[in-house]
Amino acid sequence: MAFASLQFVIFLLAVCAVYFITPIKARWAVLLVASYAFYLLSSPNTLIFMVVTTVATFLAGRAMGKIQDRYQKRIDEAKEKKDRETQKKLKSESKAATKRIVVGILLLNFGILATLKYFWYYLETILTNAGIEVPFDAGILIPLGISFYTFQSAAYILDIYRNKIRPDKNLAKLALFFSFFPIIIQGPISRYDQLAHQLYEGHTFDYQRIAFGAQLMIWGMFKKLVVADRIGALVDTVFDNPGQYEGFTVIIAVICYTIQIYADFSGGIDIARGAAQTLGITLEDNFKRPYFSDSVSEFWRRWHITLGNWCKDYIFFTVSLSPTFGKLGKKSRKYLGDRVGKLMPVIIAQILVFTTIGVWHGAELKYIAYGWYQAVIIISGMLLEPYLKKLAELLRINTKSFGWKVFAIIRTFIIIVIGRFFSRALSFNAAIGMFISSFTWNPEVITSGAIFELGISRWDALILAVSLVIWFIISVFQERGVEIREAMAEKNVVVRWAFYLLAIAAVVIFGAYGSGYDGAEFIYREF
């Protein structure tokens, strides 16, 4: 069931209706039933994998909790005796005991993810290349949201290991945390300590909150249906036929893809957050106007924020602050100098983070290349920072000026756009080929109107232009700290309602869905 669909709206309305008439203590159960119903409607054949991950994670968490409780008792006794040595020893033993469970459950859950998302793909590729007919479609078995709930379950287990949270004693409630329907398709990747209590405690009916949630959903549908799905036609035409286009056509297509992926992803997140908000649940925002970033590092603090935070908390800090990599850093100083040696753990951590981000997107080489491209940019920035600073001073560039800020934003945008070749092209080779072909000088494709033969008409271009201007203006206000929904709520009711109704009308009329209408088909030719 797609988010930006009438079916989802009807589904959500039904869930809200049942939720708010159910006694408050049982409302979490309504969400659980709704989430599993959503999963069965969307991906019934693969529900079993989510159930396995849920049950295994629950049992692992409970086992870890019992070990921690046992050791904690003894640690408390040692504390009373002021026996620091024993306390340290017991803490170490507790960590070691729970670590075995952590490793086991992570291997299991990521093993399922790796097998379903990656192994079958590679097997299909090898067999196809060897000329052997493949009797299965690798894509069929990929469970809905497997990356999201696997990463969520990993965070849950690691947070228990770090004594940040206590394990959940209720399997059904934990099942809800992993399967909550607004986040299962596109995230955001939520943390147990932030989301669980919201899911479990029932929420009262609040008109303003529901109105805000609905408004956010409409905004998300606007981005998805009016912008992303419309611009996608041009992107598909060019990227699905890599050898046929070059120069400005390719440049326009990759810029359009950069817009499309943002509109699609952030639109989906807005719909998810809006849907959750109607039920009284606040989800983390996953995007903070990433194309306003003035560096690639900042971009990754504004883009897919929850994935970035997950990688930061569970990969980056784990690696960069670990004693092993600390020793490596010290050794590296001998050969690479103080500065670089000190950065070595961070550099390795970045490589691991962006390899994860690349692999998160998919199994193909192009996604890994996408991740490494980002890593190279960020690491280069880190290594060259002092030199670039000196250069700026030499050239008397005021890096705090507005002009520099604009330059930095455009520069970052171009870097990000180049990276998009890898994530959208059909393959790594196609990405390289398209990047090289984009250097062909052919501005006539713009002036001749050939662009309008690539899947979007002049009308589509007009609507896209207007939509992007509206989106840009709203983003500027948001960047300045203006809360748009709250600001609208202050306006006169007639103005407000006219705006909301126009927004709904714009989505349903201008949304790029349905079979499309061509007047020429309907003119009766057989006079």
Added chain:
Amino acid sequence: MDKNRNRTDERENRAKKRRKRFFKGVTFTVLTFLMAAYLITVFSFPSGMEGDYVKERYNCFYSQEENTIDGVYIGASGVDRFWVAPQAYKDTGITVFAMSSSSMPLVTFKYMIEEVRKTQDPKVIILDIRSAHKTPEDVDEAYVRRVTDNMKLSKTRQECVDASLEYLRKADNEIDEDDPSWYFGFLKYHSRWKGDMQLKDFIDLDPKTDYMGYSAHLTHLIFNTAKISYPPINEDRTPIDPDTEDVLRDLCEYINTLDCNVVFVESPNCHSYETLSKRNYAEDIVRSYGIDVISCKDAEYAEMGLDFETDLYNEGHTNIVGAIKYTRWLANELIERYDLPDRRGDDKYKAWESAYDSYVEQTEEGKAELEKRIAEVKGQ
């Protein structure tokens, strides 16, 4: 005391706020539904020339008072270019509505009969047999949508869509039979905003023509004349497409369950020899079910006084002069065979009087011009 009063005031304020919010919520929801209803009506099957005026014809039918139509003539353009309903009423008092759409597929006829009988009790149903020679490959998405997207939402419409899609699936075509817009047209027509909308689409939500189904608005066609060859004498039979034959047989079986008269008609045309042979075959099938067929051949052309050299604008369709001749002839046939009543002078049929007035206003001048040109051609 003050504390209690404050608490009561607070409770009352909260209750007031809740009532206000409830009222606001309901009002906004109602406004949203009204807007949705308006948009669904506006962004629907096109009206005017683009939609071949089918929407206007259907709306005209639906606006008729119940049980004021004694006959309905169902079919493709072999109906609405030929049957001048207001003229038939003026001449004989019979009320026979031309319920047609261009290239109306045979598979939709059964459902059109059902649809018509919901609000009317026709004494005779006339069916255009000219669609019987076609195959599933010949049927376009637009041909089906002209029928289904202009029918009112009902089980009949849904069944018509289902049957049409089943028929279309037998052909190797590019039509997406799983497209949900077959059932909910807005999914298709919302993209008419790309240059296909006019101001009238937003204002006139119930466009109608007033000619009881006759295509009097097609002035660029009905006032023209072309020299067409006289159709060959053809008694041959060529089998029709097996899927279409199944549809025809199913239609005949359905007709035999009805408690009204039904007759198949082939209106004058000079289509290909093979097409005419196929129609002969189809007529035999219809007769085998005991259903009447009126096939226009030489004798009939002579009776109606139809001149192929002046009374048609192409090999398949009469101009207004030819249509009037055909109408007068068929009207007499229908009265003789089925004893259709004369409704002139009955107040209940005022709409037919005004339809005639509109028809005359629309066609008087053009008809006179055409008659002049025909006279000149004949004079030569």
